[in-house]
Structures are given as C-alpha cells and as structure tokens.
Amino acid sequence: MTDLLYARAQMGLSLAFHIVFAAAGVALPVLMVLSDLKHRRTGDADYRKLSEKLAKGTAILFAVGAVSGTVLSFELGLLWPEFMGRYGEVIGLPFSLEGVAFFTEAIFLGIYLYGRERVSPGLHLFSGVMVAVSGAASAFFVTLVNTFMNNPSGFTPTPTGPTDVQPLVAMFSPGWQYQTAHVLLSCYQASAFAMAGIHAFILLKHPGAGFHKKALSIALPLACVTALAQPLVGDLSAKHVAREQPVKLAAMEAHFDTEAGAPLRVGGWPDVETRTVSGSIDLPKGLSILAFADPDAEVKGLNAFPRDVWPPVAKVHMAFQVMVGTGSLMALLALATLWRRWRGREWPHGKGMMRAWLWSGPLGLVALEAGWLVTEWGRQPWIVRDVMRTGEAVTPVPHLAAPFFTFTAVYLFLGVTVLFVLWRQVAGTLPGSKTPGAPADGEVAHAH
Template sequence: MFMTDLLYARAQMGLSLAFHIVFAAAGVALPVLMVLSDWKARRTGDSDYRKLSQKLAKGTAILFAVGAVSGTVLSFELGLLWPEFMGQYGEVIGLPFSLEGVAFFTEAIFLGIYLYGRERVSPGLHLFSGVMVAVSGAASAFFVTLVNVFMNDPSGFVATPHGPTDIEPLKAMFSPGWLTQTSHVLLSCYQASAFAMAGIHASVLLRHPGSAFHRKALSVALPLACVTALLQPVVGDLSAKHVAKAQPVKLAAMEGQFETERGAPLRLGGLPDVETGTVSHALDIPNGLSILAFGDPNAEVKGLNEFPRDTWPPVAKVHVAFQVMVGTGSAMALLALVTLAYRWRRKAWPSGRKMMWAWLVSGPLGLVALEAGWLVTEWGRQPWIVRGVMRTADAVTPVPHLAAPFWTFTVVYVFLGVVVVALLKRQVADTLPDREPKGPDVKGGEAHVH
C-alpha cells in the first residue's frame, strides 16, 4: 500500500512511542520494586533480597539507558516531524517538557548514587537515593502525560487564525482530566512492570519450584501487581467518564456507537463497519454504556453520526484497541482477586504450578494493555494533533522522503530491542540454581512464599 509522507511521519512517531513506552514504564516501576527489595534486605538481613535489589538496579540502568536514547529521539521527532505544532504550541505547553527534563536528570543523578554508592555512602542515603530514583521516574512520566492531556483536551490559551494568544502556561499544563489521566498512566506503568516481573519469576519457578530467590522475588512483585490490577479499573472508569463528557466522538469510536440514543448498550467485542454503521459479532449489554458513562441507564450517548465525517477517528482501530485494553485489564484484575484470596486464606503467596502458569501467561498482559491504551488515546484524537484546534495534516513537516528515516529507525529499534532482551536474559540466567534444591517447604511441586 502506498504511504504518504504524513502516514510515514505518523508511523515513525507511533513506532518511537510504542518502543519508548516500554522503557518509560520500566523506568517508573522498577525503581519501586528495587527499593522494596532493598528495604526488605535491610529489615531482614536476607541476602536474597539484597541480590534481588542489585539485579533490579542493573535492570533499571539498562532500561534507563535505552529509554534515554529513545526519549531523545522522540524529542527531536517532535520538532522535526511536527514543526507547526511545536512552533505554535511549544510556548503553550513548554513548561511540562522543561520539568520532565529536570526529573530525568534528577533520576540519572540518584541512579548513579544508588548503583555505585552501595558501599560508599551511608545505608540511609543509599536507600534514599533509590527512593528518589522512583519519585523522579514517576515525575518524568507525570509531566510527559500532561502534554498528552493538553493535546487531547487543550486549555490555557485563546485560539486565533494566527496561533494561540492569551497564554496561561499553568492552565495549559493542568488541562481538564489531568488527574485521572496521569493516575491511569502511572498505574499502568507499575502494573505492566510488576506483571512482567511476576511472569519471569513464575516461569523459573515452574522449572525450579524450590528456588528461594525466585520465590522471594515473586513475593515482591505480586503485591504491586495485585494492587494496581484492582485499582486500574476504578481509575480507568473515571478517565472514561471524563472522555464521555469532554470527547464524545472518541467515546463513540471506542464503543462503536454510530447512532445517538438513550439507554445505549455496552458492546463487548465486535468489529465496527463505518459504511453500514453497524458493529458485527458484538455482545450487547442493554443500557450498559449509559450507566458506565453517565451513571444513568437512560442517559443519552452521542453517536458518531452527530459529528462531521472528517472529524471521525479510525473507528475500527480505536474500538479494537479499546476492547484489547479492557479485556486484558479485566483478566489481570481477575487473577489479582484469585491471588489475593489465596494469600488471605493460606497466609502465603501462591507458587503452585497452576497459579504459576496463570502468572506466566499473564506476564505480558500489562504491556499489551499499556500499548493498547496509548493507541486508543492517540488514534482516538485523530485527525487532530491538538484536538479541535490543529489538524495532524497541518502540523507535519513539508520535508519529503520520510520513508527513509522511518525504515532507518525501525532497524535501530529492532537492534536495540534484541540487545536489551539479551542483556535482561543474562540478568535472569545469573539467578538460576545449578540444581533444584529440595527442602521441607517444597512438597509435590507446591512451594509457599511468606
């Protein structure tokens, strides 16, 4: 299929974001897991927790380095691929970009102290540096998300044919919906990373059920994974309620709602057809969308046909991505409930084969939900780069031949991805036992983590 320079620019930005978001999420969450392991090591004197904190610190450093590279590429791409957007709105939304830079350098400084100061600074200062890495990583993601919130729900300026005037940077920085959206993103970072970590250690425990190190590592990952999996649907619901009021065309695309109606059904699955205005193979829950969006079974939900056709996002893509996000999120929440029930009843984290298989299979779901959620946000905003104010087509660079940088960066990202996977595999391989230990708490392949 022939691609225009606009599509290549969008594809390159999408590829860069899809690649970077994995490392950004890890940069937010791994320091928290690292600090928890370090704190447990200091409290118990257990060498396994100390080893785990060291491994997590090395993993954080690897992912931080690659995230810094991909994040820098994204910064350049904003200016090079979308010069009209940055030229007109850089002044409006420049404050969170600047603060994100401060958070990034703060994270780098304290990560250096944590990595190389373990035996060189006091234990308190060393642990504090780890906490600051976690706080700075979260702050970095927070400020970047504020930019995205602005692009979806702009405020803090007056739009004119010649560009924005009467600029209020703080109002632009905290555009409507900032609290729920930033909370949703931060939770997704913690959830994706904790599920990935749990999946990795579950896979090792399936082969080595007596490994004390991996049982303890699982005991660090599972609480964060379970808590975030249960909080995320609540925050996601609040975020969706804001979208229903502020961005009704996006909600209509997410739900495949073509006609305006009261008592709108909630559609599970299905594939929208924009030509016929129908959603095939969907399971409809009567009044479900009206209840979830507005808390009223008879509330009116605006359909896509209420809006000009040239302002519709790609309906099928948005709907499918939204279904993937909700489906994976629901599966993780269900597993979290089962795991916490087991923990409450047995007073121990589960490590039996069935539960380990469940966590192994669920390990990638957090990242799948994270990527799908960002696709919903970005596709759902189209055809606008700043919703209702500037179209994506009007913001793109006039420089031709954008296929060349797209394919170049695709190769670079594939290479970086292979290198990162190899490095992380080595970190995990170093923790594998030479032989499966047998002890009193390993019975029939069932081990318990206290």
C-alpha cells in the same frame, strides 16, 4: 503511504518502543526499593541481591529509554514543526520539568548503583526512593503534555497561533488527574506483571529456587494492587472522555446512533460504511450506566458528528477492547491470588496459579500499548483537539519512508540487544549459576 502516514507511523513506532522502557523506568525503582527495605528488615541476602539486580536492570532500561526519548524529542521538532512552532511556548513548562526529573533520576541512580558501600545506609536508601520519585515525576509531566493535546486549555486560539498563554492552566488541562493516574498505574502494573511472569516461569522449572520465590513475593503485591486499582481509575477516565470527548467515546464503543439507554458492546467489528457493528455482545443500557451513571442517559453516537472528525473507528474500538479485556483478566487473576493468600495459601500456591502468572506476564505491556493507541488514534484527525489538525502540523520535507525504515531497523537492533543483556542478568540468578568472580549464593548468605 503518504508522507503524513509515514510521519505518523514513525512517531507511533518511536512511542511504542519508548513506552516500554519508560514504564520500566517508572516501576522498577519501586520494586528495587521494596527489595532493599525487605533486606534491611530481614537481613536476607537474597533481597539485597534482588535490589542490586533490579538496580542494574533499571540502569539498562534507563539508558535505552534516554536514547529513544531523545529521538522522540527530535521527531517532535522535525516531523511536526508547525505544532512545535505554534504551541511550543504553551507546552514548554511540563517538558522543562520532565527534563529536571530526568536528570534527577540519573544522578540518584548513579548514587544507588555505586554508593552502597560508599555512603551511609540512610542516604543510599534515600537515593533509591528519589530514583522512584523522579521516574514517576518524569512520566507525570510528559503525560500532562498529552492531556493538553486531548483537552487544550490555557490559551486563546487565533488563525496565526495561540495568544494569552497561561502555562500553568495549559499544563493542568481538564482531566489531567485521571490521565496521569491511569498512566502511572499502567507503568507499575505492566512492570510488576512482567516481573512476576519471569519468576513464575523460572519457578515452574526450578520449584526450589528461593531467590525467585522472594522475587515473586515482591512483585505480586504491586501487581495485584495496581490490577484492582486500574479499572477504578479507568472508569473515572472514561467518564471524563464521555463528557469532554464524546466522539472519542463513540469510536471506542463503536456507537453510531445517538441513544438514550445506550447498550455496551463487547467485542464486535464496526463497519464504517454501513455504520453497523457485527458480532458484538450488547449489554442493555450498559454504556449509559458506565458513561453517566444513569441507565437512561443519552449517549451521542458518531452520526452526530461530521464524518471528517471521526477517528479511525475500527482501530480505536479494537484497541479499546484489547485494553479492557487484558485489564479484566489481570484484575480477575489478582482477585484469585489475593483470595488464596487470604485463605492462608502460599504466595502464589500450586502450578496452576504459577502458570496463570506466567501467561499473564505480557498482559500489562499489551494493555499499556493498547491504551496509548486508544489515546492517540482516538484524538485523530487532530494533533491538538479541535484546534490543529495533524495534517497541518506535518513537515513539508518529502521522502519520509527512508527515516521510517531506518529507525525501524535501529529499534529492532536495540530491542534484541536489550533482551539479551537483561536475560544475562536473569540467567545469573538461576540455580547453579555463578557470575564470574562472584561468590556462590551460599557464600553470600554466610558472609551476611
């Protein structure tokens, strides 16, 4: 590979690794607070235990997310010096605010973790809420930077760099509301589905485990609500892409020819050389309806744009299909679960539904990663769309293969370590288990 490809691969690997921990850092505090509120309302010790476990899990993932996020910030400067040198002043405001949110989250997480018996109940709960708010704010501000890279605004471009910089206009570039909502929902959805999958797995093996039934009752409402809200927000985001980034939409849909009443292609494999798609199921006028709410609307195809500004069509199309496919499966499962709940069944009922939630556990993370691939691949060959190409921003330092393979090894080690530590947290809640030096579940319940 060329040094440019190694730089892109290293940045992509770092983002793919970091985003898992960032998403958990946004969502787990919400689940933690919900468990805490349930404990305060019911007095059930299991909900307190759940909030404590979620707080510890948040701390573990927050620590790893801080490390991987720091690596990313260094990589921005070291791998893409021209981008940061020219546009640092334009995107500096949301990065600064993200730093404030990060430190706020760290402070209140410390209070929540260690202050349960040392501060008032109200202050303790407030600290948990602030962890959740700060985590969401952190993701919000970082996503604003990505929105700018896709829809740059707030400056006048010149051959030597931006002038007439307006930081607030740049921070809230066109489409910011759709992209930030889409990202935040994906964080909550991925984490809630993962949590539901873990507890469904344990309940299939230990059907009478009360703690895990209660944990599932906390995760399922958030999973169902976000799974149903996400397609609606995703539709608004896709309509914005159709208006503002038609070449990205064409790549997402593998749409080569400009057509009125364009079909929606489900699946299929695009061939860039022949400019055809094989194996797809075409829904007549579907793309025109979804993109412009008009069955006869004209949708621009890739052939309407110069070949050197096409994104990698096959990659973007397949990642988009994975995102939409997994999102659709999660929405269907949410509908089925809510229907059965409305009919008075348990939450959820039966081994079949439990297995469905088990197998759906990873889907949120798959959709999250696929969505980011669509966003990043779909912007290529630009690092700032229509202003700076990715190849113009890369460092001139050679031999980038060495740091790529080094960081790959580091991320693998961190990933295995985190999984081991988190499993220790989950294992401590299994029936019959007992943390050394801690009272058994029955003793805790009796004490409360």
